[in-house]
Amino acid sequence: MSHDAPAPKAKVSQTTSETTPAKQTTESSAEALPDVSPTDWQLVLVSPEHKISKEVSANQLVTVDGGQQIDRRIQQPYEELVAAAKKAGIQLKLISAFRSVSDQTSVFNTRVAQLMSRENLSEEAAKKRAMQTMTEPGYSEHHTGLAIDVVDQEWLASNPSMILDESYSEHTGAKWLQENARRFGFIVRYPDGKETITKITYEPWHLRYVGEESAEYIEAHHITFEEFIQELMEK
Structure with missing residues (x-):
């Protein structure tokens, strides 16, 4: 199954950015399972196999770029992500966020x-x-207000129809996100080669906020959000 993003899905190998070095992960964040609970607000699991139990309320949403809405609790990390990308010479564009x-x-x-x-x-x-x-x-992460689809303006300028394909992951913006989104608490939610677990094909543009410690752990261990939640439940 593929996702309800505004375009087809990419499927290429992951790459790293040479534009801005990612924050150095500490031994605790990269190796030790974070002291968090699967019941924490930022760790709600919504997927093709997990229906959302309670939709985010309207007063919990805040409007950001281009009229898109996100959970107000992730506004600061989102804005910090955008600012860091801009400092690295990358202009990010939010193309999809909350969807009721x-x-x-x-x-x-x-x-x-x-x-x-x-x-x-x-x-x-x-x-x-x-x-x-x-x-x-009922099964889309976009219902949570914690998921965002972002591309870079350079890519967007050459693809006005916003038809995402495998070539996007080769762009500087996608590479930067793969390497740096974790520093702000976001993960690439549907990683390459994990489709049998996520039930959604690789989407280098789809980010999900989970918190900095959890994001560092997930990305350092090359696991899915589903696998991370399972580890938390078993600890």
Whole structure:
């Protein structure tokens, strides 16, 4: 299954940035499991196999770039991420953030109806087809306000239609995010080669806020968010 980002998914090997060195990870953040709980607000697990239990409230959201909304608790780390990228010569552009369950339902149902009409599919078949390129309402990380899709302006200028493909991960912006997002508490949520766990293909543009310690641990150990939550539950 792929995700409900605004474009197809990339699938290439990870690279590192030569623009700005990442913050040096400490032994505790890179090796020791952080002293956090899977019930912490920033660690809510939402995925194709985990439905959101409670949608983020409207008063918990704040509007940032281009009218996009995020959980106000991640506004500062998000702005620090953008500022650090700018200092490195990279202008980030937020192309997707919070999306309500109702909005996702509307988009999803429209797509199902289109498939039923154009391809003469049953409703069940149309839903299965739609879920190949979209996330079922209630199962998208964008419902949490903790997920952001970001690209760099250089890439955007050459791709005005915002059709993301594997070439994006080769851009300076994507490389910088892979290496530096963790410093601000974000992870590349759907890493390359982990599709059987995340159920979503590699998306170098999709970041998820989990907190700095957790982000450092996840990225240093090359694990998924799902695997990290499992480790926390077993400790």
